[in-house]
Amino acid sequence: MADGPTPVVFIHGLWLHASSWQPWIDHFRAAGYAPIAPGWPNEPETVELARQNPEAVADTSIDDATGHFASIIAGLDRSPVIIGHSFGGLITEKLLGQGIGAAGVAIDPAQIKGVLPLPLAQLRAGLPALGNPANLHRAVSLTEKEFRFGFGNALTEQESADIYHRWTIPSPARPLFQAAAANFVLHSQAKVDTHREDRGPLLLISGTADHTVPDVVTRSTLKQYRDSAAVTELKQFEGRGHSLTVDSGWRDIADAVLDWLQTHGI
Template sequence: MAASRPVVFIHGLWLHATSWEPWVEKFRARGYEPVAPGWPNEPGTVEAARENPDAVADIGIDEAAAHFADVANGLGQDTILVGHSFGGLIAEKLLGEGVGAGAVAIDPAQIKGVLPLPLAQLRSGFPALGNPANLHKAVALTSAQFRYGFGNAVSQEESDALFERWTIPSPARPLFQAAAANFVMHSPAAVDTKRDPRGPLLLISGTADHTVPDVVTRSTLKQYRDSMAVTELKQFEGRGHSLTIDSGWTEVADAVLDWLAAQGL
């Protein structure tokens, strides 16, 4: 591993950037230089983000991707991208644009070309997608909605604690963009899966995930079948969408660190 290689952590919808703090500490202890910036206009704390949901309203995939590209490019070509959920989609998108030396996409949101749309995924996205008027708004989850979409594989008590600690209102627009991706010619959810050369990519899925079911991540892997670059999938049995923040997060983080080391990153 190159000394002090930068890492950019990219969170998805409904979690605050500070939810990456344990990962930042762990990666720094391994010699990396990690950062976990928020999405454009995201307030600096969970409390501030809850008090000002309109700050992030109407932020879309392209705006977020450009924001994180600026961060990664400012840190240098050796930067590693690690994203969760829509952050995973953004990590894939940026890697396909030549940003970063490698990427890890954990439970990545559905990219253009992925066809499976399981009922669990539809239900998880319903708090935003259920009302077309939400397109330009920021939407918050209830604890019950978080339990279904994120915390279904942990106890009720842990799910409620994670909800209270990390959740924030998030823009609904990326969900609408991903949902319509296969019907839009120039969708912001499109990823250049054929780019060659590019850095290695690791896809991670939790087999109990409701928000991004395992079948969706496996279908995402198939989108890279024409790529000559390293593209791998690691599945975590019985894990849900909360796998980056729940009590089992270290297992996932260790797997990511091991994979990066194996790739020389």
Template sequence: MDQAQRPVVFIHGLWLHATSWGPWVEVFRESGYAPIAPGWPGEAETVEAARQHPDDVAGLGIDDVTDHYAKIVEGLGDAPVVIGHSFGGLIAEKLLGQGKAAAAVAIDPAQIKGVLPLPLAQLRAGLPALGNPANRNRAVSLTAKEFRFGFGNAVSEQESDDLFERWTVPSPAKPLFQAAAANFSLHSEAAVDTANNTRGPLLLISGLEDHTVPDVVTRSTLKQYRKSTAVTELRQFEGRGHSLTIDNGWSEVAKAVLGWLDEQGL
């Protein structure tokens, strides 16, 4: 397929709105791709509307979101490149394992079934949702302080606060509970087909200062793919936290992804 026709689907994670991918969409369009950044099921079209209607996404689980994006992907005609951040990265891995994508990029991806490390920083980052079992079927919002620890720890406090005001929305807590219990569940929704030899290439990206998905978690994710002969690579970014897709250094990550896709002939 000609690169100019290659669709790209961006998938955001918890607490960020789909429009946060705007700069990426523009750069990928300028690079000859056909990018889209659809929201999660029930997600309002704007940040402000999403904040006003948190119950519209309450109770969504990993499979609900994966099935939503699978239908979008299937409607494109040609297999896309799927690029996800955080839980969007986990969903991108699931879609790739299911053979629905030509390639996937998982940026600071949420832990999949089989990943064992659980650093203290990650536990703290998940507490706004996991700290109350009653949150499982609710939509939860972050405070600016919580966002600073989980997302904006590698940027200035001012930039972290600006990103919080611009992009954060309430998100369903259920995916966090599902991921936390994945290794104790026989049929966890956080499971990914990591042994698929016929899938397209996968790039895992890790911010070395990430609190929400620490580098040790992403490296453990890479190990889960050791039985697959398909291309699986890891790229680490020094001094970057969980906000690496939206902060002042986002273009460095985007350029690295574009370069990798070119290497893969995509």
């Protein structure tokens, strides 16, 4: 294995552009890591271009995205830490379950197969995509009001609006449909190998005020790993919503991740 700083691969979820990880990239580089934040398959390089061409990412599936990031990781000179938010968290879990990555951090991770709680707030947060079955193969954008409910509910109205205008992009609706139907589909793409014993350690993070992935969902996700001897831990952040990676308190989350990595010698 090559010498040098440990790579970190950041994976964003739906409705945020890869550039939203830039503060984390700077912070992790200063801490001695080698971070990158690739976009999803076919994601335009800037927020502006992504908004101008929403169909570029339409119909991207969970497996499409997972394979895309696995290919990127295969080109690195050593096994990385994988850090994902929302559907990026689900992808992080899938990759770690495939034996990819030295460690994983899944922040407010989207619901995997086997997780049963489906709170009303989560249903409402998913309605912009799930409310119309024709969206399955489309890219969908959030309105500012929808973003505030799903992401910015724990923020001031102004901060939520600022994040919305800076980093939101259209995203494929297909992963939401796949996750919503996961428990009714035999070979769901939202299935994760939670029994693997030889994977790297996994940290799950939840915000207790999250509407899009409520804390009860992340706690249920933790239970899916109960039969594995591999390290799986949960850290909860009181009063934080789904915006916790991009709002003014992002550094609290980033520092908690860095502390956890240090604890595990990664």
